Amino acid sequence: MLLTPLIKRQLRIFAVLATLALGLAFIHYARVPAMLGVGVYDVTVDFEDASGLYPKAAVTYRGVNVGQVSDLDVTDSGAVATLRIDNGTDIPAGVSAELHSTSAIGEQYVDLVDPTGKDTGSGELLADGAAIPRERAVGMPQITPVLDSLNRLLESVPKKETRAVLDQVDEGLGGSGPELSELVDSSGRLLTEAQAEIDATTSLISALEPVLGTQADLAPETQGYADSLDKVTAALAKGDSADLRALLERAPGGLDAATATVTDLQPVLPMMLANLTTNAQVLNTYLPHVRQILVVYPSEVARALTVLQPRAGQGDVQLDLRGALNNPPSCQSGYLAPTQRRSPRVTTTRKVDRLAHCEAPVDSPVGVRGARNAPCPQSSARGPLPAACGLTFRGGVWPASSGTVAYDLAVGRGDDTAAKDVTTGRSAKADDLWKILVLAPLEAN
Template sequence: MRRRTAVVAGVVAMATVLTGCDFSVYSLPLPGGAKIKGPSYSITVEFSDVLDLVPKSSVKVDDVTVGTVQKVWLEGYVAKVKLKLPKSVDLPDNSRATIRQTSLLGEKFVSLAPPTGDEKPRGKLENGELIPLSRTTSNVEVEEVLSALSLLLNGGGVAQLQIITQELNKALTGNEPAIRSVLTQLNTFVGTLDKNKQQIVTAITAVDALAKKLNAQKATLATAIDSLPKSIATLDKQRAALVKTLQALAKLGNTATRVITASQQDLVANLQSLYPLLTKLAEAGENLPKSLELLLTYPFPDAAAKAVKGDFTNLDITLDVNTKKALEGILGLKLPNVGPNALPTGNVSLPLHNPPKFPTNGLPSLPVPTGATTTCITLLGLPVCTAKLNRSAFDPELAKVLMPGVAK
């Protein structure tokens, strides 16, 4: 009785001591991660599934234990593991982390390794850094392998493999040429798709852009579709009028065809007659509008208005008249060619108030201005006179403006 009391008292005393201290199971010396002495640093690793990884598990590099797992917790749908490593472990910044198993039924541990393949190591892994989910993996569990194997053996395909093989043999026997042709065509089809994959991608991109535009105009399309039945009903009501309109258009077309056929030759002849006129108008070019400009101010061009200073202008004109051509035009006669030395000449000064009088044969009487000198000759019994104006404040530039090509 005394021995039992002593044991109970010892257990109570031990429980009292333990409850009075900051005690945790993880503080007990358990097998697992390496004991780190000296400087160290911590990193965080993300996993989609940590399996049954627990704190105090090992952290290995090249299958050598170098650190330990400090903490495992869940953040959202991602499991995070905090690792403690000694400063002597030098790993690149883009290292990869994998949850592995020591043996078939052994404990789990975290394996760290530099990147492999085309990716080259860069930087250095330091305290507080994170290895993201994209650079972590976990090996297949034994339980998963056994579960898949049991599904295959108990409910699955092992019992059906013989039936599947027999049915395939029945289906393929005697159809080898057709199957070979199908495989050849399939190979050609896949090869054509591979050659035109860029065009296919471009077409899919264009369809995607079209779908986005249609989605942006969804309200407008819905309004158009809603109003479409009313439009169709309106067209249905106007069907008879539309039919009559189309029939009238058909008659008009037939009539126009007959008219054009009947007048074809005349139309071609008119066009051929217009061709020379249009050709000459085209050749006239910019000369035609210039001549039309002179029509309203003949015989002076538009620039003559700039030569008028106030209410007067100075003008000196020399008229050179071919008397033979003038008489032939006035009398309607064909005069013989006579040399200039065969005609008598003379100078006659006529007063202003007594201009020469020509016979009544249609010749006009011309008054002679003040200061003019008149020269007359006798041709076939008729006096022929020329008058020359005396120069008075003559301005050559003004004469060029007033009578271009004539004034001298």
């Protein structure tokens, strides 16, 4: 191959560039400037025990590598490590030097830690020649004392007794592996749910403390109940009554039937009882009015019979009519004045005051009428509604309704000719329509 002068010059230039690149790479990765003291500064740390630390170990600050251990000297009372830290890293002068390991058997390094919760001074930073005293130098916890303590603990465990306990546990848990696995899985799910509801769990634990304290105070009474129950159970076992055996045999079926009945009545019965309670409260409040009606009604019936019976054979009735004119006078306060009344000949319409009512006082001699003058059951006041009398009743419990009339359901009338059973949503038979009529106002659709 013929090498021209141009190619030779290009090869020489390429060789020079390659040599420079390799040299720069070597200088950078070998940290030659740092070894020569360029771009770095040295800080000494006085350790009482620097076991495991070695030159070239890393130095970190807030998890970032900022240098390495350049030298390690042994003294009469410990060891002094020289840390070579890169320039450009602002490290407070009050930091502590702690020895850590990357893992249980990994390499050790020096970690510079800010003094947590303390003032670092007047903003001073570590500089060349700074020294970290022994009180701020934390050594690496040694694993040997821990292993020695663990070894002594294991040696103190009696082998024979432990083997016997393990054998008994194995016999007791024999064949229950799936159940134990399910128990562990359930416990894990329970802990996960409790962790998700940490606020509610904390509140439950806080509320549980006084309850447990109360149970501890009632421990003698609880023990007495348990002793009494034990005596009753012993007496029943000693008697071995045939009736008791029959009761125990039949009780599960009866309880199942009762449970099924309660389940069937569950949507309707509580709602009906709640509404009956409200109705009973209203009746109890208006009991004087009900009593008055019960007193007046028989006399009115007797008077009606007196009018009808004596002349029933003749086909007429006996009446005593008396004429009275404007006695008592009619109430005019609150209505249109006579001068504002129109002639009957006027056929046009005008707005009517729908809220017009007699504004005369209750003790007025005129004929005061209207619901606002209804007497209150528990006071001398009058009012049209219980709220006007200061009475408040609990509201009724009504399910959400689709607007279907109960009678239409009962007779099978409506958009759907096949009536739907409101309790189950299934088509009802003709014999069950009366149930729908009764239960429709109480049952949610």
